[in-house]
Each structure stands twice: as structure tokens, then as C-alpha cells.
Amino acid sequence: MKTNKRKGILMLVLILMVSLLISACGGNSGGNGEAVQSNSPANDAKKTTSDNTLEEATLKMVLIGSKPTDYDEIFSEMNKLLKEKINTTIETEFLDWSDWSSKYPLKFAANDDFDLVFTANWAFYHNQASNGGFYELTDELLQTYTPMTWKATPKVSWDQAKIKGKLYMIPNNNQEFTDKVLMIREDLRKKYNLELVNSPETFAVYAKTIARNEKGMSGFAAAAGGGYKWHELDNVLLEQQNEWRLVDPNMPFAFKLDDPKGTVFNVYDTPEFEKLLVYYKDLADNGVWSKNVVNSKNDVWQDMKAKKAASLKGNLGTLGFQIVEARRDLPDVEMTIADLTPNQKKTAAISTQNGMAIHATSKQVERSLMVIDLLQNDKQIHDLTMYGIEGKHYLSLGDDKYNPGPSRDKYTGFSNWGWNSDLNRTEASYPKEASDIESTWNDKTYHYPLESFVFDDKNVRNELASIGNVMLRFGVPLEYGLIPDLDKGRDELINQLNVAGLDKIQSELQSQVDAFLTNNK
Amino acid sequence: MKRSGFWSDLVKYRTLLLMLLPAVLFFIVFAYIPMTGVVLAFKQYTYDGGIFGSPWNGLDNFRFFFESGQAWQVTRNTALYNIAFIIVNNVLQIAVAILLFEVANKWFRKIFQTMLFLPYFISWVVVGAIAYNLFSYDFGMINVVLTTFGMDKIDIYNTAEYWPVLLVIVSAWKAVGYGSIMYLAAITGIDTEMYEAAEIDGANVFQRIFKITLPNLYPTIIILVLLAIGNIFRGDFGMFYNMVGNNGLLFANTDVIDTFVFRALTSSNDIGMSSAAGFYQSVLGFVTILFANYAVRKYDKDRALF
Numbered sequence: 001m002k003t004n005k006r007k008g009i010l011m012l013v014l015i016l017m018v019s020l021l022i023s024a025c026g027g028n029s030g031g032n033g034e035a036v037q038s039n040s041p042a043n044d045a046k047k048t049t050s051d052n053t054l055e056e057a058t059l060k061m062v063l064i065g066s067k068p069t070d071y072d073e074i075f076s077e078m079n080k081l082l083k084e085k086i087n088t089t090i091e092t093e094f095l096d097w098s099d100w101s102s103k104y105p106l107k108f109a110a111n112d113d114f115d116l117v118f119t120a121n122w123a124f125y126h127n128q129a130s131n132g133g134f135y136e137l138t139d140e141l142l143q144t145y146t147p148m149t150w151k152a153t154p155k156v157s158w159d160q161a162k163i164k165g166k167l168y169m170i171p172n173n174n175q176e177f178t179d180k181v182l183m184i185r186e187d188l189r190k191k192y193n194l195e196l197v198n199s200p201e202t203f204a205v206y207a208k209t210i211a212r213n214e215k216g217m218s219g220f221a222a223a224a225g226g227g228y229k230w231h232e233l234d235n236v237l238l239e240q241q242n243e244w245r246l247v248d249p250n251m252p253f254a255f256k257l258d259d260p261k262g263t264v265f266n267v268y269d270t271p272e273f274e275k276l277l278v279y280y281k282d283l284a285d286n287g288v289w290s291k292n293v294v295n296s297k298n299d300v301w302q303d304m305k306a307k308k309a310a311s312l313k314g315n316l317g318t319l320g321f322q323i324v325e326a327r328r329d330l331p332d333v334e335m336t337i338a339d340l341t342p343n344q345k346k347t348a349a350i351s352t353q354n355g356m357a358i359h360a361t362s363k364q365v366e367r368s369l370m371v372i373d374l375l376q377n378d379k380q381i382h383d384l385t386m387y388g389i390e391g392k393h394y395l396s397l398g399d400d401k402y403n404p405g406p407s408r409d410k411y412t413g414f415s416n417w418g419w420n421s422d423l424n425r426t427e428a429s430y431p432k433e434a435s436d437i438e439s440t441w442n443d444k445t446y447h448y449p450l451e452s453f454v455f456d457d458k459n460v461r462n463e464l465a466s467i468g469n470v471m472l473r474f475g476v477p478l479e480y481g482l483i484p485d486l487d488k489g490r491d492e493l494i495n496q497l498n499v500a501g502l503d504k505i506q507s508e509l510q511s512q513v514d515a516f517l518t519n520n521k
Numbered sequence: 522m523k524r525s526g527f528w529s530d531l532v533k534y535r536t537l538l539l540m541l542l543p544a545v546l547f548f549i550v551f552a553y554i555p556m557t558g559v560v561l562a563f564k565q566y567t568y569d570g571g572i573f574g575s576p577w578n579g580l581d582n583f584r585f586f587f588e589s590g591q592a593w594q595v596t597r598n599t600a601l602y603n604i605a606f607i608i609v610n611n612v613l614q615i616a617v618a619i620l621l622f623e624v625a626n627k628w629f630r631k632i633f634q635t636m637l638f639l640p641y642f643i644s645w646v647v648v649g650a651i652a653y654n655l656f657s658y659d660f661g662m663i664n665v666v667l668t669t670f671g672m673d674k675i676d677i678y679n680t681a682e683y684w685p686v687l688l689v690i691v692s693a694w695k696a697v698g699y700g701s702i703m704y705l706a707a708i709t710g711i712d713t714e715m716y717e718a719a720e721i722d723g724a725n726v727f728q729r730i731f732k733i734t735l736p737n738l739y740p741t742i743i744i745l746v747l748l749a750i751g752n753i754f755r756g757d758f759g760m761f762y763n764m765v766g767n768n769g770l771l772f773a774n775t776d777v778i779d780t781f782v783f784r785a786l787t788s789s790n791d792i793g794m795s796s797a798a799g800f801y802q803s804v805l806g807f808v809t810i811l812f813a814n815y816a817v818r819k820y821d822k823d824r825a826l827f
Binding site for chain 1 (some may be wrong): 581584585588589590593653657658659676678679727765766767768769772781784785786787791794825
């Protein structure tokens with residue numbers, strides 16, 4: 001009896017203690033939640049000051065990436081220029097690469113005090129815009145406070161950045177292509193007297209010849225152990241070759257680039273995919289990639305440099321710089337860039353790839369806009385913030401090229417891409433092959449109606465999680481030619497996808513696409 | 522009799538209670554308070570709502586796991602692997618501990634013990650890399666050796682049937698050293714007089730092991746096994762993920778709840794759905810340990826955990 005009572009009291013004390021602690025936590029997060037809801041973008045934007053009477057202002061800017069070593073030197077220089085031009089100084093906070101994706105939403109959730117912020121379609125643009133984290137930018141505001149940007153940025157870029165007809169970011173103004181190309185060993189191609197590699201067929205001959213004749217070298221550098229749900233070459237041989245576009249790499253739906261209706265279809269269920277499986281199987285059986293490719297997590301570029309692989313897929317820009325590196329480190333090999341789909345339509349990254357936005361509760365909307373205008377379009381400020389100090393971090397070469405300076409490494413690695421623009425310089429050693437391809441692509445760039453469509457997975461999260469698992473489990477081994485019977489493997493894949501709820505996602509996706517197309521007519 | 526109240530007891534046993542305090546605090550802070558996060562399993566997690574402010578969504582978070590069509594398979598794999606690990610590892614650990622105990626040469630014993638213990642300190646990431654270099658089809662050591670003897674290569678990474686055996690071996694290799702030390706400590710605690718008496722009575726080594734050492738080890742064995750059973754529905758993520766990775770061909774035989782959930786949810790980043798899976802594992806584990814403990818109680822009341 002006595003012990004029971006004592007136990008009871010002890011339990012009570014314990015429960016009280018725990019509940020106290022918990023409610024403390026709960027109170028905290030609850031408070032944050034309310035703060036966000038009060039973030040109405042109804043901030044007054046009327047404190048317009050005419051240019052000749054600009055008051056002194058200090059703005060806070062949030063960028064992604066680690067703080068560069070020479071940040072103080074360069075940004076104090078920039079502040080001098082900004083002070084002179086628009087009587088403004090900027091303080092910058094950096095969200096480190098290691099944890100930016102958890103800190104970034106928190107900056108908004110906690111309603112921290114900041115004015116300018118980097119954003120991008122890969123960095124919460126849609127998410128924060130729909131949560132009310134950004135200040136809505138009207139045409140009028142832009143024309144008044146960012147006149148240079150307004151003039152320089154093409155209309156299509158502005159349109160791409162709009163969400164349900166409203167604009168929340170000033171997109172960067174820089175053409176980037178999403179098409180992928182291959183890096184191949186030109187010296188080996190010549191050694192075996194092979195045709196120029198410029199199509200899927202010539203590539204297959206090249207890769208098989210190398211795999212057969214060069215000991216210890218695979219034809220294509222693939223490391224499929226990283227959780228990517230497609231074959232490495234699918235971007236090129238499935239999407240670019242057929243002029244399709246995957247809506248999202250986490251589900252097997254694509255649409256035709258030139259389809260005005262935007263009909264989405266299951267990629268695995270097309271004759272094109274069936275044909276490609278045969279193509280891949282042939283490569284796999286000829287040892288173009290390792291039998292254990294799905295367990296490999298190798299750094300493919302290091303494999304290429306170590307002469308363990310004869311080709312590599314990548315972005316044009318990335319491969320361009322890797323060729324520069326190879327020329328410096330490996331004088332005995334000759335690498336070049338091959339475009340396997342030279343005649344197909346080329347697609348550009350949409351403008352929201354990088355950009356700057358203004359915090360919904362900023363009290364300095366106009367001034368923030370003026371800063372972005374200068375960052376993008378003032379040659380002096382743009383050069384300074386993009387490349388650092390002339391002679392130290394970069395050596396300017398004419399108006400549009402540069403060579404890296406001695407302290408180049410001390411000013412790099414953060415998201416100053418937010419204000420990429422026509423004033424960007426290219427590195428002088430950037431290989432000619434790459435810039436040649438880029439200039440031919442410029443004429444073939446194709447803008448399609450669904451360019452800025454983003455799928456909202458809210459209603460189909462459960463199905464999507466299962467679909468991803470099925471793609472990884474049945475799709476990837478099938479594409480890498482590890483399953484002997486292609487037809488059986490494909491049937492199994494499609495069956496499992498149906499079990500996992502593919503139809504539900506498809507109809508949800510199609511209705512979102514239809515709505516998007518009607519809204520953006 | 523004088524009635525001693527709660528407060529007078531508190532004063533009376535203050536020293537003992539003070540000594541208990543760190544352990545109690547530890548469990549409150551690291552086990553009981555985080556446990557309230559289990560509400561996430563029933564919520565649609567949003568950044569601004571946080572753990573307690575997010576809206577409820579009933580059992581929606583559990584739908585993904587049970588409607589995937591894989592729930593039974595991965596649950597079965599998890600349980601079977603853990604049962605195999607518990608049996609094989611414990612038997613080997615006990616055997617090694619007894620052998621080490623019986624080895625007279627102290628110098629040899631120390632070296633042997635250190636060598637066995639070493640794998641315990643190797644991270645699964647490194648073990649995964651070592652395994653890849655052993656088993657790879659093109660350059661793996663096993664296949665190189667096989668080809669030099671003129672035999673056919675074996676394609677380990679594309680053959681699911683090998684993996685249950687491989688994983689049990691690797692797990693044993695890594696765990697034997699650590700566990701054997703625990704058992705060795707228990708054996709060292711056995712009264713040596715019993716051995717002396719047995720020797721005088723003419724018992725040989727095997728009789729001593731089966732009549733003295735093993736019976737005296739039972740309490741330790743039962744406690745360790747019971748503790749392990751509580752985690753029977755938690756796959757060793759580090760092990761499975763680093764050994765198997767994203768190789769879909771092996772999943773039928775190697776996928777456990779933890780790897781399945783990890784793969785499904787890394788792209789969607791849904792905290793609620795991951796919590797639901799964790800909750801499912803905890804409930805299963807809780808039920809299992811209740812049953813196991815009940816069984817032990819039936820058999821021998823003093824040996825049960827509670």
C-alpha cells in the first residue's frame with residue numbers, strides 16, 4: 001500500500017516534468033508557425049524616395065554556400081561602390097552547403113530579418129513562394145527600380161519565373177543548356193580508326209570496340225549505385241533523341257516537347273524504350289560497363305582520368321572544364337566532346353535555375369531591387385562580385401573573358417550565380433569544342449509550353465514513394481542489361497508500377513498539366 | 522510502526538537518489554522526451570508547424586508502407602536476418618569465449634582476441650568497399666583466384682541467393698570479437714573452485730565446459746538474447762545499405778525495413794512517413810519482447826528481464 005502510493009507520487013512527478021519540457025518545445029514551434037502566417041505580403045511599398053534624396057540604408061542578404069575566404073575584402077569593396085551609387089551597404093549571411101537545405105526554410109519560418117535572398121527552382125523557390133515567403137514583384141516595381149534588368153532580360157525568362165501568374169524572383173539572365181553530351185577519348189577513336197562519334201550508333205561502335213580491345217578499360221563510365229532511377233545515358237538516348245522531357249526523374253512520365261496538349265505518358269510503355277533496352281543490352285553484353293555497375297559508387301570523372309573508362313556523360317559546361325583539367329594533368333591523352341543528338345531540339349535551363357528574391361517582410365523592397373539591378377547589370381559591381389578583385393582573383397581578358405588569378409580559390413563556391421547576366425565572362429581556357437557546340441545550340445534552342453511546370457506531389461506522396469522504389473529495383477537493373485529476358489523484365493517492371501499506383505499519379509499529373517496550360521495561355 | 526512519507530524517504534535516501542539521478546536524466550532526455558515525437562507518425566509534417574503544430578492526418582502516413590506491396594517481404598527479411606544473426610553470432614561468440622578461456626598461453630590469447638576484436642571497429646562503409654573489392658565480377662579477388670585455377674567466375678552481385686549466407690558471415694565476422702569479450706568476462710567470473718574440484722574428480726575438458734561453464738553462462742546468454750530480440754524488427758541499416766547499396770537485383774533477398782524506407786523516402790523527404798515506419802518497427806519490437814520475456818518467465822522466473 002505504502003509503496004504503491006510512493007510509486008504513484010513518483011510517476012506523477014515524472015509525468016509532470018516530462019510534460020513541462022514537452023510543452024516548452026511545443027510552445028516554441030507553435031510560435032514560429034504563427035509568425036509565418038502573419039507574413040502577409042501587404043507590406044507598404046509606398047515609401048518611395050526619389051533618386052536624389054536616397055536615405056542611407058543597410059540591407060541583409062542571405063546566400064547559399066560557404067563564406068569565401070576573401071569575402072571581407074571583396075564585399076567591403078562592393079559596399080563602397082554601392083554606397084556611392086545608391087547610398088546602401090549590404091551585410092551577407094552564408095548558409096553552408098552542408099545544411100543549407102534545412103536552414104533555408106527556417107530563415108523564413110522564424111521570420112528572420114533579411115531583405116535579399118538567393119533562390120532557385122532547386123532551392124525552395126516554389127515552396128517558399130507558395131508559403132508566402134517572398135515579396136511579389138509587379139511589372140511596375142520592376143520597371144521603376146530595376147530598369148536595366150527589365151531591359152536585358154527576355155520576356156520568356158520573366159514568364160518562366162512566374163508561379164500562377166505571379167512573379168517572386170528576379171531570375172538570373174544567362175543561357176544554360178540542360179542537354180547532356182559525352183566526353184570521349186579522341187586518341188583511342190583514331191587509334192582504332194573509327195568513325196566520328198555523333199550518333200547513338202557510332203557511339204555504340206566506339207564503346208564496344210574499346211571495351212573489347214583495351215584491357216582494363218570500360219567503354220562508358222557509369223556508377224549506378226547512387227540511387228539515380230535511370231540509366232546514365234537516358235537523358236541523351238531517351239529524352240534528347242526522342243525530343244521528350246521527363247516531368248520529374250522520380251517518376252517515369254514524359255511529354256513530347258512539341259505537344260501543345262502536353263499529354264503525359266509512361267516512358268517504360270513505349271516502343272522507343274523497348275528498342276533502347278535492346279541497344280543497352282548489346283552494350284552490356286559487350287562489356288561496355290561493368291557487370292557490377294549497380295554496386296559501383298566510383299567517381300566517374302576519376303575513372304576517366306585513371307584511364308579506366310573511355311566515355312563520360314555530363315553537362316556541356318562541366319565537361320568543358322574537365323577537358324581543361326585533363327589537358328593540364330594528362331598530356332598523353334586527347335579528349336573531346338561528342339554530341340550524340342546534334343539534330344534534335346535543344347532545351348535551355350529555365351531562368352529560375354538561379355535567381356534573387358526579396359523577403360516578404362522586408363522593409364526595403366525598392367532598395368533591394370535597386371541592388372539586384374546593379375549586381376546584374378553594373379559592369380564594375382558584377383565583375384567584382386562574380387570574379388573578385390582584378391589582378392588578384394582574376395585577370396581580365398578583354399570584356400568577356402578572364403583567366404584565373406593567383407587567389408582564385410579564395411573567392412568561389414557560393415551562390416553568386418543569383419545575378420548571372422550577359423556581363424558574365426568565360427574562362428579563356430574553356431575548350432573551343434565546347435564553345436562551338438554551344439554556339440550551334442543557341443540557334444536550336446526550343447522553348448516549350450511546359451518549361452516551367454512543376455509537379456505538386458501533395459496528393460500522391462504515398463504512391464510516389466513506392467514508384468521510386470520500383471524504378472530502382474526493377475527499372476535500373478533492366479536498363480543496365482543485367483536481366484537476361486528483356487520482355488519479361490519489362491512486364492515485371494510495368495506490373496509492379498501498376499501495383500504501386502502508377503495510374504493515380506498519371507491522372508493527377510495530367511490534370512495539373514492541363515490546368516497549367518489553361519492558366520498560361 | 523512509524524509511517525514514513527514520500528518526503529522523509531526522499532531525505533533519507535538522498536545520496537542513493539542523487540547517484541541514480543544521472544541515469545534517470547539520461548533516459549528522460551534521450552529516450553522519453555524524444556518519444557513524444559511519435560506523434561509525427563500521425564501528422565502531415567510542415568516546416569512552419571513543427572512537431573506539434575503540424576496538422577493531423579490520421580493513418581495516412583502508414584498507407585505508403587502497407588500499400589507498397591513490399592511490406593510483408595521486408596518485414597519477413599528483417600526478422601529472419603536478425604534471428605539468424607542472433608543465433609549464429611551468439612553461438613560463435615560463446616564458442617570463441619570458451620576457447621579463449623581454455624587456451625593456456627596468455628600471449629597467444631591476447632593476440633587472438635585483438636585480431637578478432639579488430640573488425641568491430643571498421644565502419645560499414647569500409648566493409649562495403651572491402652566486400653566490393655572481394656566480390657566484384659571483373660576484378661574481385663575471389664574471381665581472380667577462381668580464374669587462375671581455371672574455374673568459372675561467379676557473379677556474386679547479380680545473384681540474390683548468395684546474399685543471405687554472405688550477410689550472416691559478414692555480420693558474424695564483425696560481431697564475434699566484441700560479443701566474445703562479454704562472454705569471456707562472464708566466464709572469468711565463474712568460481713574457479715568448481716573447476717578445481719571437477720579436475721580432482723577427473724572431469725575432462727569437455728565435461729568441464731558442458732557441466733560447469735555453459736550452465737553458469739545461461740543468465741548472461743538469456744539477458745543478451747532478450748535484449749537483442751527487442752530489436753528484431755530493426756534492420757542494421759549501415760550493414761545492409763553499405764553491403765547491398767541500390768542493387769535492385771538483390772532486394773528480394775536482402776531488403777529490410779530500414780533500407781526500404783530509406784530508399785522510398787529520400788526523394789520525397791517526408792518526415793511523417795519515416796516516423797510511421799519507425800513506429801511500426803517499435804510496436805512490433807515491443808510486442809516481440811513482451812512475448813519473449815513471458816516465455817522466459819514461464820521457464821525460469823528469475824531469468825526474465827521484468
